[in-house]
Amino acid sequence: MYGYVRPVKDELKVAEFDRFQSVYCGLCHELARRYGFFSRFLVNYDFTFLAMLLAERGEGRTCPRRCAAHPLRRRSCLESSASLAMAADMSVILGWWKLADGAADSAGMARLGCKAACAALRGAYKKAAAARPAFAASVEEQLEALHALEQAECPSVDEAADKFALILRAVAAEEKGPRGRILGELLYHLGRIIYILDAVDDLAEDTAAGRYNPLCYRFSVSDGKLSDEDARTLRAGLQLSRNALAGAFELLESGDYAGILSNTIYLGLPVAAQAVFAGVWKANAKIHRKRS
Amino acid sequence: MNDPYSVLGVAPSASDEEVKRAYRDLARKYHPDNYHDNPLADLASEKMKEINEAYDTITKSREQGGGASRGYSYGYGGGAYQSQSAGQGQRANSQYIQIRNLINANNLAQAEAMLNAIGTHDAEWYYLMGSVCWRKGWMDQAGQYFRTAATMDPSNVEYRNAVQYMNQGGQAYRPASGGMDMMGGDAACNMCQNLICADCCCEMMGGNLIPCIGCR
Numbered sequence: 001m002y003g004y005v006r007p008v009k010d011e012l013k014v015a016e017f018d019r020f021q022s023v024y025c026g027l028c029h030e031l032a033r034r035y036g037f038f039s040r041f042l043v044n045y046d047f048t049f050l051a052m053l054l055a056e057r058g059e060g061r062t063c064p065r066r067c068a069a070h071p072l073r074r075r076s077c078l079e080s081s082a083s084l085a086m087a088a089d090m091s092v093i094l095g096w097w098k099l100a101d102g103a104a105d106s107a108g109m110a111r112l113g114c115k116a117a118c119a120a121l122r123g124a125y126k127k128a129a130a131a132r133p134a135f136a137a138s139v140e141e142q143l144e145a146l147h148a149l150e151q152a153e154c155p156s157v158d159e160a161a162d163k164f165a166l167i168l169r170a171v172a173a174e175e176k177g178p179r180g181r182i183l184g185e186l187l188y189h190l191g192r193i194i195y196i197l198d199a200v201d202d203l204a205e206d207t208a209a210g211r212y213n214p215l216c217y218r219f220s221v222s223d224g225k226l227s228d229e230d231a232r233t234l235r236a237g238l239q240l241s242r243n244a245l246a247g248a249f250e251l252l253e254s255g256d257y258a259g260i261l262s263n264t265i266y267l268g269l270p271v272a273a274q275a276v277f278a279g280v281w282k283a284n285a286k287i288h289r290k291r292s
Numbered sequence: 293m294n295d296p297y298s299v300l301g302v303a304p305s306a307s308d309e310e311v312k313r314a315y316r317d318l319a320r321k322y323h324p325d326n327y328h329d330n331p332l333a334d335l336a337s338e339k340m341k342e343i344n345e346a347y348d349t350i351t352k353s354r355e356q357g358g359g360a361s362r363g364y365s366y367g368y369g370g371g372a373y374q375s376q377s378a379g380q381g382q383r384a385n386s387q388y389i390q391i392r393n394l395i396n397a398n399n400l401a402q403a404e405a406m407l408n409a410i411g412t413h414d415a416e417w418y419y420l421m422g423s424v425c426w427r428k429g430w431m432d433q434a435g436q437y438f439r440t441a442a443t444m445d446p447s448n449v450e451y452r453n454a455v456q457y458m459n460q461g462g463q464a465y466r467p468a469s470g471g472m473d474m475m476g477g478d479a480a481c482n483m484c485q486n487l488i489c490a491d492c493c494c495e496m497m498g499g500n501l502i503p504c505i506g507c508r
Binding site: 158178189192237239240244251267269271273274277 | 321322326327330331332335336339425428429430431432433435458459460461462463464465466467470471472473474475476
């Protein structure tokens with residue numbers, strides 16, 4: 001979806017990196033298996049994180065598999081599991097809405113691209129929404145609320161972020177008891193962080209295109225940039241959200257992926273925030289894509 | 293009760309020193325200061341209790357340790373940002389006390405409704421509104437309300453502490469292997485280091501600046 005939620009590779013152990021890669025490949029295969037080849041383009045780091053977070057202890061069996069992206073060497077791939085299925089369904093539902101949003105927001109070739117992708121994924125979306133009706137309904141509800149806030153030019157970053165955060169919280173709606181509470185809290189703050197980082201990342205583009213961005217109304221933005229002081233205020237708020245996220249994570253029995261998840265939370269998110277606030281995230285993401 | 297050794301994540305053959313280190317790391321992780329005004333505080337305190345009990349059981353069964361004290365006592369009060377329990381005497385407004393109680397009981401919707409029904413907004417109103425936002429996870433607005441409260445009543449320590457706590461990005465556990473913050477620069481990190489340094493100096497002189505970190 002956005003890709004901010006990823007581990008810092010250099011700080012992972014080799015075994016952890018292999019496991020991370022097997023979840024990523026496993027999610028991609030799960031998408032293909034459930035929703036056909038085209039849905040594979042929706043695979044990303046955020047949902048890989050989600051699959052690891054939702055995984056129950058002892059789910060981690062892998063098998064070597066080939067795919068179109070890696071035709072020569074088989075890669076170790078996580079076998080289908082409940083958490084992978086969940087992450088795949090949610091990738092399709094949220095991915096489809098993001099494309100629909102892109103089609104409404106952009107112009108020219110980008111608009112055509114989004115529309116074509118949306119059409120191609122329509123069947124997949126219907127299937128996923130039928131598999132997770134409660135989640136699909138809450139995504140639709142929150143996105144509608146977000147749209148209304150955009151129309152009203154809402155000046156509260158928290159209120160706009162709240163809608164997106166509630167979407168992520170809905171991911172844990174099926175989990176009950178303390179685990180449900182912990183995951184709900186963790187995902188709420190993750191949603192906030194993703195939304196706010198995305199708003200910072202898009203600030204220059206949004207101001208140039210005249211699109212809604214809550215930061216424009218909350219702070220005084222000039223040249224598509226926040227002042228140093230405003231950026232500091234915003235980052236202190238992000239830090240508090242990350243603390244809340246980390247506090248929830250430490251209470252979670254996270255089993256097989258604890259090391260990777262911890263790396264993502266304590267290092268990955270700060271590194272992403274650093275790049276976004278320095279204005280180099282998009283350029284870095286492009287380089288990353290070329291390399292891999 | 294669970295096996296005290298598995299609670300601390302050490303083998304029964306672990307040395308006293310290893311047990312103590314494991315205990316300290318866990319206690320640092322689940323310390324109430326990391327969960328103050330947090331909707332999961334009850335789960336963290338259960339965890340802390342479990343860890344304390346496990347450590348006490350082990351030290352007692354090993355007896356000869358000369359009564360090693362835990363160092364971490366449960367129940368906090370030394371946090372940088374004192375929460376709702378403090379400062380009630382400042383304003384004998386029964387409505388505000390009621391709202392504070394609602395916030396403490398995590399009944400945020402009702403607390404917010406009561407605050408919205410109050411016509412005149414004084415510093416305490418802004419502070420409590422900030423507390424509601426904080427609990428909801430609306431950190432940006434919480435900061436705005438706290439700052440307004442502190443500007444309206446600069447003499448109030450509770451408000452000032454809340455603002456300071458927000459500005460420095462709060463307090464949190466970091467894994468021993470490191471970890472970064474979201475604020476860029478390492479202002480927060482330096483501050484902690486300075487504090488720990490100062491604590492070490494104090495300890496050398498027989499005092500103790502941070503009772504929790506510098507446990508005996």
